[in-house]
Amino acid sequence: MSQSSPLYRLRWWFSLLLVLPLLAQAAVPLPSWKDGPSRQAILAFVSAVTDEGSKDYVPPAERIAVFDNDGTLWSEQPMYFEVLFALDEVKRLAPQHPEWKEQQPFKAVLEGDQKALADSGMEGLMKIIAATHSGMATEAFIDQSRSWLANAVHPKSGKPYTEMVFQPMLELLRFLRANDFKTYIVSGGEVAFMRAFAEEVYGIPPEQVIGTTFQSEFQDQDGKLSIQRLPQLAHNDDGPGKPVSIEQVIGRRPILAFGNSDGDLQMLQWTMAGRGKRFAGLVHHTDAKREWAYDRESKVGRLDKALDAAKQGNWTVVDMAKEWSRVYPFENN
Amino acid sequence: MSQSSPLYRLRWWFSLLLVLPLLAQAAVPLPSWKDGPSRQAILAFVSAVTDEGSKDYVPPAERIAVFDNDGTLWSEQPMYFEVLFALDEVKRLAPQHPEWKEQQPFKAVLEGDQKALADSGMEGLMKIIAATHSGMATEAFIDQSRSWLANAVHPKSGKPYTEMVFQPMLELLRFLRANDFKTYIVSGGEVAFMRAFAEEVYGIPPEQVIGTTFQSEFQDQDGKLSIQRLPQLAHNDDGPGKPVSIEQVIGRRPILAFGNSDGDLQMLQWTMAGRGKRFAGLVHHTDAKREWAYDRESKVGRLDKALDAAKQGNWTVVDMAKEWSRVYPFENN
Numbered sequence: 119m120s121q122s123s124p125l126y127r128l129r130w131w132f133s134l135l136l137v138l139p140l141l142a143q144a145a146v147p148l149p150s151w152k153d154g155p156s157r158q159a160i161l162a163f164v165s166a167v168t169d170e171g172s173k174d175y176v177p178p179a180e181r182i183a184v185f186d187n188d189g190t191l192w193s194e195q196p197m198y199f200e201v202l203f204a205l206d207e208v209k210r211l212a213p214q215h216p217e218w219k220e221q222q223p224f225k226a227v228l229e230g231d232q233k234a235l236a237d238s239g240m241e242g243l244m245k246i247i248a249a250t251h252s253g254m255a256t257e258a259f260i261d262q263s264r265s266w267l268a269n270a271v272h273p274k275s276g277k278p279y280t281e282m283v284f285q286p287m288l289e290l291l292r293f294l295r296a297n298d299f300k301t302y303i304v305s306g307g308e309v310a311f312m313r314a315f316a317e318e319v320y321g322i323p324p325e326q327v328i329g330t331t332f333q334s335e336f337q338d339q340d341g342k343l344s345i346q347r348l349p350q351l352a353h354n355d356d357g358p359g360k361p362v363s364i365e366q367v368i369g370r371r372p373i374l375a376f377g378n379s380d381g382d383l384q385m386l387q388w389t390m391a392g393r394g395k396r397f398a399g400l401v402h403h404t405d406a407k408r409e410w411a412y413d414r415e416s417k418v419g420r421l422d423k424a425l426d427a428a429k430q431g432n433w434t435v436v437d438m439a440k441e442w443s444r445v446y447p448f449e450n451n
Numbered sequence: 452m453s454q455s456s457p458l459y460r461l462r463w464w465f466s467l468l469l470v471l472p473l474l475a476q477a478a479v480p481l482p483s484w485k486d487g488p489s490r491q492a493i494l495a496f497v498s499a500v501t502d503e504g505s506k507d508y509v510p511p512a513e514r515i516a517v518f519d520n521d522g523t524l525w526s527e528q529p530m531y532f533e534v535l536f537a538l539d540e541v542k543r544l545a546p547q548h549p550e551w552k553e554q555q556p557f558k559a560v561l562e563g564d565q566k567a568l569a570d571s572g573m574e575g576l577m578k579i580i581a582a583t584h585s586g587m588a589t590e591a592f593i594d595q596s597r598s599w600l601a602n603a604v605h606p607k608s609g610k611p612y613t614e615m616v617f618q619p620m621l622e623l624l625r626f627l628r629a630n631d632f633k634t635y636i637v638s639g640g641e642v643a644f645m646r647a648f649a650e651e652v653y654g655i656p657p658e659q660v661i662g663t664t665f666q667s668e669f670q671d672q673d674g675k676l677s678i679q680r681l682p683q684l685a686h687n688d689d690g691p692g693k694p695v696s697i698e699q700v701i702g703r704r705p706i707l708a709f710g711n712s713d714g715d716l717q718m719l720q721w722t723m724a725g726r727g728k729r730f731a732g733l734v735h736h737t738d739a740k741r742e743w744a745y746d747r748e749s750k751v752g753r754l755d756k757a758l759d760a761a762k763q764g765n766w767t768v769v770d771m772a773k774e775w776s777r778v779y780p781f782e783n784n
Binding site: 143179182256257300309310313323324325334335336338343345350358359361362365366367368369370384387388391 | 511515589633642643645655657658660663664667668669671676677685692694695698699700701702703717720721725
């Protein structure tokens with residue numbers, strides 16, 4: 119066919135029509151964010167710090183972005199997913215621990231006694247976390263975390279937990295990385311549990327995952343080397359623990375931070391208190407239909423003081439119900 | 452001038468003669484390494500793990516290289532440079548601590564009493580380190596470290612400490628990064644002290660510096676935020692502490708490790724015990740003329756067990772005197 123024939127030209131135009139929407143979609147950043155105040159604030163911030171001619175320009179090496187995980191990158195209801203993992207682990211490990219039948223809080227877990235479990239409080243929870251997260255090599259723990267994540271499903275959605283991540287936040291992570299940001303997780307979750315899925319699900323490599331840590335010990339048993347996890351906490355990466363771990367591990371102050379609860383307050387404050395242009399964001403869970411709606415009164419992911427700080431400081435508060443056109447990747451758009 | 456004129460051609464050839472040696476130098480990796488067994492082992496290793504067709508290929512994300520600092524990237528005689536910093540700091544801070552005049556080990560430092568200082572042992576040293584490394588915000592400590600590094604000179608060479616870095620190791624760091632390795636420091640040195648110069652001197656950013664850490668605390672004094680350094684150690688990054696911090700901070704096992712003393716033994720073992728092709732290197736201080744010569748009997752940077760392990764495991768032991776054509780950048784080549 120001649121390149122000047124009418125048919126050829128028609129096909130050429132037709133191809134273009136097919137390709138154009140794809141090009142447009144690729145070109146529009148943050149497609150699952152409605153064009154509301156949060157999306158505009160993010161775009162304006164990234165534009166300002168990446169424009170070499172701007173007074174707010176930040177060199178790539180200093181473009182550190184930190185994200186809380188539970189409630190910020192994935193859901194956290196009816197309970198932090200890692201706690202649901204720990205409860206399942208208690209059941210799986212019970213045959214090796216006959217003493218748990220008579221020992222709280224393990225007895226409560228095994229008998230499904232919600233009241234006794236709640237009564238055991240934070241101390242009980244820490245016992246459950248320690249019993250299920252220590253006493254093995256890190257590699258074995260990560261394998262077990264992956265095995266649970268591959269098989270367990272969420273009680274409400276029936277979906278694997280790793281699918282209950284927020285599509286708009288996945289897009290935000292990608293958008294920041296495309297603009298030479300280094301994206302970190304800084305979370306109360308245990309670091310090895312998060313590393314079990316963060317690279318595959320969020321594109322965040324192990325060395326950019328910061329979290330709660332257990333003490334651990336290098337062991338050499340007749341030449342077989344391992345790092346054994348001990349039951350004592352080394353660092354609790356919540357609240358004021360977050361800026362502390364950011365300083366210890368990253369050694370630079372972030373220019374962007376995203377959280378969703380009072381546990382993120384100090385990380386957000388620390389980020390905003392640096393020199394130059396900065397961004398603080400909160401995911402506000404306002405969507406009882408597609409996700410959950412909770413804030414000041416919630417036991418999990420309480421957002422109270424940080425919401426006040428956001429209003430005072432003019433931080434970006436994302437109204438999930440109004441500003442996200444899609445919550446989870448599995449939703450039809 | 453015509454391009455075919457003899458003069459033009461002469462000038463053209465002359466330019467080429469001037470440029471050729473520069474091109475050759477740029478093309479040869481590790482120019483300060485003589486073409487001995489260590490250089491060959493490094494080149495063979497990097498070639499194997501970066502060749503996509505090789506059975507030993509390692510994807511870029513997993514190319515983690517860890518380096519001890521004292522004695523591996525810079526000198527450590529007559530004493531770790533950070534200890535010399537701490538001793539100078541005791542003198543600088545003495546007016547604010549009149550009690551030190553009567554208190555060991557500070558009294559010994561102020562009076563220059565080497566014997567009393569040596570008698571105070573490891574415990575005395577830790578007191579000096581804690582007193583000079585804590586009680587301020589991290590930013591202030593880094594400023595003070597930089598100020599010392601900018602002004603202090605080494606007692607033997609008369610050079611600033613940051614010039615007493617090993618030229619062949621600078622070249623190795625650059626060569627590895629050019630081959631998509633991520634280069635880390637993993638050192639017994641305190642992390643913030645090393646971050647004060649690691650980026651400028653080694654090209655290693657703060658988030659790739661791992662070291663000994665002090666506990667620290669987030670403070671909010673009427674809205675003025677800071678991270679205050681406390682006198683208690685959080686992590687001692689020496690010996691078995693090195694694989695532990697590698698696991699906690701990086702979460703991946705290195706494929707290359709370089710050290711120079713028994714404090715690096717476990718890091719080297721941990722690196723070599725992984726699957727696939729790996730590299731372990733030791734800088735052997737054999738050069739009393741250009742640097743220092745010491746190993747099994749040295750109080751600083753003792754290399755004894757790790758030297759045996761290197762022989763058993765066929766690790767690369769760099770004979771500084773024989774294999775480095777230049778030790779420091781300031782030497783004439």
